[in-house]
Amino acid sequence: MPDKKSEEKKIGVFVCHCGTNIGGLVDCEKLAEYSKTLPNVKYSEHNLYTCSETGLAAIKKAVQEKDLNRVVVASCTPRTHEPLFRECIEEAGLNPYLFNFVNIRDQCTWVHMKDSKAAFEKSKDLIRMGVSKAEKLEELEKIIVEVNPTALVIGGGVSGINCALSLNNQGFNTFLVEKEAKLGGRLKDLYQVFPSDREASELLDELLVKVKEAKKLTVYSSSKLKSINGFIGNYEIEIEQRNHNINLNVGIIVVAVGATSYKPLSLFNYNGKNIITQLELENKLREDQIEANDIVMIQCVGSRNADREYCSSICCMTALKNAIIIKEREPNRNISILFRDLYTPGTIYEEYYRKAREAGVLFIKYTPDKQPIIDKSVVKVYNQYINSEISIPFDLVVLATPLIANNDNRELAQLLKVPLEENKFFLEAHVKLRPIDFATDGVYICGSAKWPADISESTTQGLAAASRAGTILSHKTIEVEGATAYIPDWNKDLCKGCEVCIKICPYNAIVKDENNEIQIIQALCKGCGTCASTCTKKAIVIRHFTNEQILSEILAFGGEKVA
Amino acid sequence: MSFEPKILGFLCNWCSYAGADLAGVSRIQYPPNIRVIRVMCSGRVDPEFIFDGFEAGIDGIIVMGCHPGDCHYLEGNYEAEKKFNMVEKLLSFVDMNERVRLEWVSASEGNRFAEVVTEFTDKIKKLGPSPVKDTSKAKELLNKLNALKMSAVSYRLRALVGRERAVTEQENVYGEKVSLERFNDVFENAIFDEYIRNRIVLSLKEDEKSVKDLAIELNMEPSKILEHILILKGRSQVAMDKIVGITPLYISTLEE
Numbered sequence: 001m002p003d004k005k006s007e008e009k010k011i012g013v014f015v016c017h018c019g020t021n022i023g024g025l026v027d028c029e030k031l032a033e034y035s036k037t038l039p040n041v042k043y044s045e046h047n048l049y050t051c052s053e054t055g056l057a058a059i060k061k062a063v064q065e066k067d068l069n070r071v072v073v074a075s076c077t078p079r080t081h082e083p084l085f086r087e088c089i090e091e092a093g094l095n096p097y098l099f100n101f102v103n104i105r106d107q108c109t110w111v112h113m114k115d116s117k118a119a120f121e122k123s124k125d126l127i128r129m130g131v132s133k134a135e136k137l138e139e140l141e142k143i144i145v146e147v148n149p150t151a152l153v154i155g156g157g158v159s160g161i162n163c164a165l166s167l168n169n170q171g172f173n174t175f176l177v178e179k180e181a182k183l184g185g186r187l188k189d190l191y192q193v194f195p196s197d198r199e200a201s202e203l204l205d206e207l208l209v210k211v212k213e214a215k216k217l218t219v220y221s222s223s224k225l226k227s228i229n230g231f232i233g234n235y236e237i238e239i240e241q242r243n244h245n246i247n248l249n250v251g252i253i254v255v256a257v258g259a260t261s262y263k264p265l266s267l268f269n270y271n272g273k274n275i276i277t278q279l280e281l282e283n284k285l286r287e288d289q290i291e292a293n294d295i296v297m298i299q300c301v302g303s304r305n306a307d308r309e310y311c312s313s314i315c316c317m318t319a320l321k322n323a324i325i326i327k328e329r330e331p332n333r334n335i336s337i338l339f340r341d342l343y344t345p346g347t348i349y350e351e352y353y354r355k356a357r358e359a360g361v362l363f364i365k366y367t368p369d370k371q372p373i374i375d376k377s378v379v380k381v382y383n384q385y386i387n388s389e390i391s392i393p394f395d396l397v398v399l400a401t402p403l404i405a406n407n408d409n410r411e412l413a414q415l416l417k418v419p420l421e422e423n424k425f426f427l428e429a430h431v432k433l434r435p436i437d438f439a440t441d442g443v444y445i446c447g448s449a450k451w452p453a454d455i456s457e458s459t460t461q462g463l464a465a466a467s468r469a470g471t472i473l474s475h476k477t478i479e480v481e482g483a484t485a486y487i488p489d490w491n492k493d494l495c496k497g498c499e500v501c502i503k504i505c506p507y508n509a510i511v512k513d514e515n516n517e518i519q520i521i522q523a524l525c526k527g528c529g530t531c532a533s534t535c536t537k538k539a540i541v542i543r544h545f546t547n548e549q550i551l552s553e554i555l556a557f558g559g560e561k562v563a
Numbered sequence: 564m565s566f567e568p569k570i571l572g573f574l575c576n577w578c579s580y581a582g583a584d585l586a587g588v589s590r591i592q593y594p595p596n597i598r599v600i601r602v603m604c605s606g607r608v609d610p611e612f613i614f615d616g617f618e619a620g621i622d623g624i625i626v627m628g629c630h631p632g633d634c635h636y637l638e639g640n641y642e643a644e645k646k647f648n649m650v651e652k653l654l655s656f657v658d659m660n661e662r663v664r665l666e667w668v669s670a671s672e673g674n675r676f677a678e679v680v681t682e683f684t685d686k687i688k689k690l691g692p693s694p695v696k697d698t699s700k701a702k703e704l705l706n707k708l709n710a711l712k713m714s715a716v717s718y719r720l721r722a723l724v725g726r727e728r729a730v731t732e733q734e735n736v737y738g739e740k741v742s743l744e745r746f747n748d749v750f751e752n753a754i755f756d757e758y759i760r761n762r763i764v765l766s767l768k769e770d771e772k773s774v775k776d777l778a779i780e781l782n783m784e785p786s787k788i789l790e791h792i793l794i795l796k797g798r799s800q801v802a803m804d805k806i807v808g809i810t811p812l813y814i815s816t817l818e819e
Contacts, residue, residue, distance in 0.1 A: 113590065419671065427670055503726070533607055534642065534646075545607060553600050554616050554621070555615070
């Protein structure tokens with residue numbers, strides 16, 4: 001807004017202690033005092049928690065009483081808290097883009113814990129940089145886009161089905177895309193599920209009946225995603241079903257692709273016959289094919305090691321549940337469970353452990369440096385309590401292998417432009433604050449696609465994703481990011497029509513209009529800014545990340561030119 | 564007191580900035596020298612920013628983006644790489660190319676972020692303070708940096724960087740594709756030529772000079788300088804001021 005450039009800048013700085021997270025290392029009061037010495041800063045204060053109701057009220061009060069027109073908060077990270085503070089200053093009557101975030105926790109006090117002096121100096125620099133950018137911030141209008149009240153759920157396992165059913169029940173048209181021929185995911189392979197001890201097939205049948213009855217739910221089985229275009233509220237999806245393509249238009253996307261059970265091909269002489277996995281045991285239990293008398297279960301096979309550091313979370317309970325089922329059928333069978341640590345969290349799961357012990361299941365702890373060894377018909381394991389190796393005869397060994405990420409996760413992640421974590425599971429926006437969202441607006445995650453989850457956890461997450469999606473789908477229109485690229489009127493003469501920007505824009509948001517002038521379509525632009533740094537004439541400006549704003553940060557850190 | 568360098572980091576919002584936050588959440592400690600400027604995409608980092616940073620006395624600059632194939636904006640990191648390659652070549656003319664770094668850090672690589680920052684900080688510590696801070700050389704160096712920055716924002720180099728992927732990865736209407744080698748040859752020559760041309764323009768801004776004067780100043784063949792002068796005349800960046808004896812003197816027509 002060029003006409004506002006002359007307006008006096010009145011910046012308020014709020015330094016957050018974040019309890020002891022920041023305040024425990026650096027003196028926030030001094031930081032607030034320092035802030036007052038910076039150009040255009042008219043007010044500053046420090047708060048125990050700026051994000052708390054008291055903190056937010058303090059911002060609003062200061063904006064109104066001190067007539068502030070720019071707000072800077074120095075605290076955690078914009079990735080989690082920027083929306084909150086933007087909303088706060090909007091409520092105080094300011095344009096939400098007149099807010100700037102300074103990260104002095106995640107990228108300062110938490111990572112320089114042994115050097116409070118350096119952390120203090122760094123905080124000062126970061127606040128100075130943040131204030132200088134704030135001075136250059138301009139009011140922006142959010143862009144309004146229409147929302148197609150339709151959902152796409154990728155993956156028809158227990159989390160995906162529950163999510164799709166919930167979306168259907170909320171009244172939204174929903175597409176459920178499953179790559180296999182039948183719905184059900186891993187549930188298809190299981191016998192009984194904990195903690196209800198119901199048969200998985202019964203549970204699945206119930207869900208499938210509901211799917212059939214769901215009026216707004218369409219299932220595409222044997223289908224694979226081919227392409228995804230568009231943005232929140234307006235995605236264009238292409239799926240391939242048995243060699244022909246189907247186009248779908250949806251407003252949001254839920255990733256519920258689940259995980260794959262690991263086959264321990266080179267571990268513990270696995271052969272799929274008398275040395276099998278827990279998953280294969282489920283099938284034997286269902287068919288009532290267990291003839292073995294001496295059964296040894298080995299936990300943590302292929303997990304919590306150098307290749308896969310994580311705990312697969314479902315295997316302890318699976319082993320306990322299956323051991324109890326076998327014991328109940330035939331109490332005289334011998335079952336030994338060789339474990340590293342036994343995890344039975346919550347109020348119900350511990351009961352399984354007690355029950356298994358009462359039924360006579362033998363528990364032997366082993367350590368990773370002394371792995372059990374399978375030697376012909378015995379399992380040799382070092383027992384640390386009696387400090388010697390013992391041999392347990394077996395006619396069936398059951399290996400608890402982890403759930404691992406699907407091998408096509410990478411492909412899907414690239415289509416969706418969402419990240420994977422180091423084990424190739426999908427990575428949520430924030431593990432505590434936004435556990436069901438991706439950082440990308442309008443895309444959600446649930447079930448074992450994110451982390452090995454049991455049935456009740458997958459169901460919970462599926463329902464959670466549906467309600468998160470509902471917060472978008474229930475609106476006719478939503479506001480999307482206003483920080484886009486544009487060519488200001490005063491730069492129009494600079495553009496020589498070289499068209500480099502057109503080729504470089506990944507979203508085809510830049511076109512030449514009938515007058516042969518470059519136009520940037522605002523609803524398609526996602527504000528990455530690559531066009532501006534490529535523009536041969538520097539005519540393109542990126543709102544909220546203008547050259548002047550970035551330069552002001554650089555100079556605030558480096559100091560004015562040396563010469 | 565030991566030298567504590569000023570390190571500037573440009574981090575993309577989606578991968579590297581998230582990776583830096585994760586380092587914090589995991590309490591992974593690293594040297595406190597880095598100050599971060601958040602941009603939405605590493606592709607946003609205009610080559611000009613790097614020169615602005617060095618002019619302002621920053622000792623080392625690191626740009627971080629998503630791993631290839633993981634860019635939130637599809638291909639912004641590839642563009643960042645092309646721009647970075649140009650910046651690195653330009654900086655090599657003043658022996659400052661080791662003070663910049665491009666790294667890919669994902670949202671899950673908190674450890675890697677800390678490692679990269681630690682390693683880069685150590686390296687800049689070893690290199691010592693930026694030569695810009697050496698007052699005996701600052702004037703000459705800043706003049707050169709200015710010529711480098713002018714080159715980085717010149718139409719020719721920006722057009723070449725902007726089209727690099729299009730001409731080397733896609734066929735043109737005649738079904739021809741330029742090999743990366745051939746492109747790099749052309750590009751490298753263009754980078755050097757533009758740098759020299761901007762040195763000439765800046766030099767002529769101070770004072771009117773002859774081709775011979777410039778040849779001595781820039782340590783180049785007079786015939787080469789004359790070629791550049793002719794091109795610069797064509798671009799209306801220099802003009803002949805007067806002829807003294809039989810020697811034409813040139814001035815810069817560059818406006819402030």
